[in-house]
Amino acid sequence: MTKQGMVVPVPEAAVAVPPNSAPLFQYPPPRAAPGVAVRKKCLQMGAGAGRIGGWVESMRASSPTHAKAAAALAAGVEEERYAAWMVKHPSALAMFDQLVAASKGKQIVVFLDYDGTLSPIVDDPDAAYMSDTMRRAVRSVAKHFPTAIVSGRCRDKVFEFVKLAELYYAGSHGMDIKGPAKGSRHTKAKGGGVLFQPASQFLPMIEQVHDSLVEKTKCIPGAKVENNKFCVSVHFRCVDEKSWITLADMVKSVLKDYPKLKLTQGRMVFEVRPTIKWDKGKALEFLLESLGYADCTDVLPVYIGDDRTDEDAFKVLRKRGQGVGILVSKHPKDTCASYSLQEPAEASDGVPAAACRVGAPLQGPPQVVIQSTTTDDDRAGINYTLYMLNI
Numbered sequence: 001m002t003k004q005g006m007v008v009p010v011p012e013a014a015v016a017v018p019p020n021s022a023p024l025f026q027y028p029p030p031r032a033a034p035g036v037a038v039r040k041k042c043l044q045m046g047a048g049a050g051r052i053g054g055w056v057e058s059m060r061a062s063s064p065t066h067a068k069a070a071a072a073l074a075a076g077v078e079e080e081r082y083a084a085w086m087v088k089h090p091s092a093l094a095m096f097d098q099l100v101a102a103s104k105g106k107q108i109v110v111f112l113d114y115d116g117t118l119s120p121i122v123d124d125p126d127a128a129y130m131s132d133t134m135r136r137a138v139r140s141v142a143k144h145f146p147t148a149i150v151s152g153r154c155r156d157k158v159f160e161f162v163k164l165a166e167l168y169y170a171g172s173h174g175m176d177i178k179g180p181a182k183g184s185r186h187t188k189a190k191g192g193g194v195l196f197q198p199a200s201q202f203l204p205m206i207e208q209v210h211d212s213l214v215e216k217t218k219c220i221p222g223a224k225v226e227n228n229k230f231c232v233s234v235h236f237r238c239v240d241e242k243s244w245i246t247l248a249d250m251v252k253s254v255l256k257d258y259p260k261l262k263l264t265q266g267r268m269v270f271e272v273r274p275t276i277k278w279d280k281g282k283a284l285e286f287l288l289e290s291l292g293y294a295d296c297t298d299v300l301p302v303y304i305g306d307d308r309t310d311e312d313a314f315k316v317l318r319k320r321g322q323g324v325g326i327l328v329s330k331h332p333k334d335t336c337a338s339y340s341l342q343e344p345a346e347a348s349d350g351v352p353a354a355a356c357r358v359g360a361p362l363q364g365p366p367q368v369v370i371q372s373t374t375t376d377d378d379r380a381g382i383n384y385t386l387y388m389l390n391i
């Protein structure tokens with residue numbers, strides 16, 4: 001189960017892919033070559049018919065509920081692939097005992113993505129509220145473990161949603177990290193007041209680009225430009241698909257004057273970021289170091305996220321051979337996470353089982369229960385709740 005502290009599903013070798021089925025991990029398309037590596041997220045800026053087709057496919061695929069995938073799912077086409085994918089990335093709920101065993105004698109550190117993980121995916125980014133139940137659960141986790149929110153959003157905004165002062169926050173895809181003033185009482189390093197902003201020299205440039213993007217895209221109905229301080233998001237969730245290429249071209253035309261910025265893609269969103277080598281994975285490493293766990297074997301980082309940008313953190317866990325990566329997704333995706341949380345059957349079947357454990361008086365090391373719930377939102381609005389049980 002564990003490779004030097006890395007919690008991975010046992011039956012990996014037993015993945016049975018039906019001979020005639022399409023290869024696994026086609027999502028998100030397009031990709032350069034088949035293989036285990038997750039597709040690099042930096043988008044090509046060139047033009048050309050094939051490339052345009054690729055862009056549209058990529059933009060569609062950035063939301064797992066786009067019409068084509070939903071139709072395939074309804075027709076049962078995806079079922080076999082999904083089953084095979086689940087063997088490789090079993091439910092974190094189903095593997096609960098493994099996770100508990102892996103945490104024995106280790107300090108758990110929890111990393112949580114925000115959108116699509118703590119809050120449901122909704123059309124309006126300003127309305128992606130976290131439920132009070134979720135807030136209580138995260139507060140409860142943070143009482144026992146150092147806990148960080150790692151988000152593409154700007155730190156202040158994600159704090160406004162989460163509203164928990166005791167957490168660490170890594171906003172702007174990890175380019176704006178701040179810890180609670182007092183530090184965490186669970187950590188080896190006692191110093192509080194962590195603040196780290198590796199892209200601060202990009203602030204004026206990002207401001208400029210934000211303004212240009214607002215101006216340039218204002219004629220596209222539904223387009224929304226969000227200032228995330230050290231990066232900018234251009235949302236196309238509410239843009240008619242016919243205008244996607246026009247919007248993409250506009251974004252590219254603005255960016256051509258900024259070679260120090262790059263374009264990546266999240267869920268129905270373009271993300272403009274500095275080219276510095278910093279991402280959610282680096283933020284995870286930085287936080288572990290700040291907490292005093294840089295080279296420790298007795299730490300178990302648990303990272304839960306749903307988006308392409310969370311793959312950088314999953315990769316770091318793989319590289320360290322340490323921790324638990326959990327992808328929140330109800331569709332097969334190319335991922336470096338070991339486990340998954342989906343909906344809806346799991347939520348209804350797995351949650352009661354997990355909830356029983358919450359109620360049970362336990363002896364032994366701290367334990368984590370991961371609870372997955374769903375919202376009515378048909379666009380992967382997956383919520384999950386983390387409960388912690390102390391000794």
Ligand SMILES: O=P(O)(O)OC[C@H]1O[C@H](O[C@H]2O[C@H](CO)[C@@H](O)[C@H](O)[C@H]2O)[C@H](O)[C@@H](O)[C@@H]1O
Nearest residue numbers: 114115121122123125128151152233267268269
């Ligand atoms: O790293 P995250 O915390 O997951 O942030 C990534 C982006 O999340 C937000 O956009 C996403 O959620 C919106 C609200 O549900 C949805 O409308 C949008 O389509 C999604 O892409 C946020 O608004 C972006 O700025 C973040 O980069």
